[in-house]
Amino acid sequence: MISARALIAWALPALFAGQGLAAEITAARYTDPTDRYPHAVLGDGIEHATLEVTLSDGRRLSAQYPPGMVFEDTAPRLADVTGDGAPEVITVESSDSQGARLAVWGLDGQGRLAPLAASPFIGQRFRWLAPVGAADLDGDGRIELAWIDRPHLAKTLMVWRMEPAGEGWRLVPLAESPGLTNHRIGESDIAGGMRDCGAGPEMITADAAWRNVMATRLAGGRLTSRVIGRHRDRGSFAAAMACD
Numbered sequence: 001m002i003s004a005r006a007l008i009a010w011a012l013p014a015l016f017a018g019q020g021l022a023a024e025i026t027a028a029r030y031t032d033p034t035d036r037y038p039h040a041v042l043g044d045g046i047e048h049a050t051l052e053v054t055l056s057d058g059r060r061l062s063a064q065y066p067p068g069m070v071f072e073d074t075a076p077r078l079a080d081v082t083g084d085g086a087p088e089v090i091t092v093e094s095s096d097s098q099g100a101r102l103a104v105w106g107l108d109g110q111g112r113l114a115p116l117a118a119s120p121f122i123g124q125r126f127r128w129l130a131p132v133g134a135a136d137l138d139g140d141g142r143i144e145l146a147w148i149d150r151p152h153l154a155k156t157l158m159v160w161r162m163e164p165a166g167e168g169w170r171l172v173p174l175a176e177s178p179g180l181t182n183h184r185i186g187e188s189d190i191a192g193g194m195r196d197c198g199a200g201p202e203m204i205t206a207d208a209a210w211r212n213v214m215a216t217r218l219a220g221g222r223l224t225s226r227v228i229g230r231h232r233d234r235g236s237f238a239a240a241m242a243c244d
Helices: 234-241
Strands: 027-034 045-056 060-064 067-073 075-077 087-096 100-109 113-118 129-135 145-147 156-165 168-178 193-196 201-207 212-219 220-232
Touching: 027 075, 045 087, 060 113, 075 129, 087 129, 100 129, 100 145, 100 168, 100 193, 113 156, 113 168, 129 201, 145 168, 168 212, 168 220, 193 234, 201 234, 212 234, 220 234
Parallel strands: 129 193
Antiparallel strands: 027 045, 045 060, 045 067, 067 087, 075 087, 087 100, 100 113, 129 145, 145 156, 156 168, 193 201, 201 212, 212 220
16 A cells, blocks of 8 residues: 655645545545646646545545655546445556556545555656556456556556555556557547446557557456557547447
């Protein structure tokens, strides 16, 4: 589990500890825009220092990173990745020296917003990852998280799983497949995502050359991809996600 010591602030004071433990996260957003990490992979030099969530009881909680870390992402994503029936928050965080990692946030035992688990940092400044989504990809009742590692360089689909680790959680690698991507430098959005057209979840991306739209499945611990259409523009992804 990630240490919370790197965080410099909890948004709400400790008087909320122990209260509202049944509350769930219903929305999330990034706040406190900052230009202190000038990667500009998403089209500008602005990232965010703070993750803020809204709870089902109306309260808002937030946590802020000090200089040296930012949220480098389009938007936080809500998904139940622990299997407890309540959503957690999936984010992309970047370090000044180590680049990006995927991180999962949720409510801790005191009802505070806290980091639950994360992938390792890529290991180099200005190296990024782009989320695909979260789903039970192989039908075993456990949730997998998928992202593209360095969509402009390595172009590798990564699938990891949230698993219990003592009193906390950890992300464990399951499978990876090269030759897939979902973002080009300067685009403000991330293409594709997770879809289910009735036969189970699939991960929708482009191939490495941006010629085709690809659907990838996880089965038996292996990833298999197939072409489902030609890539022309974002409409190609919209049609794929709509199962057209």
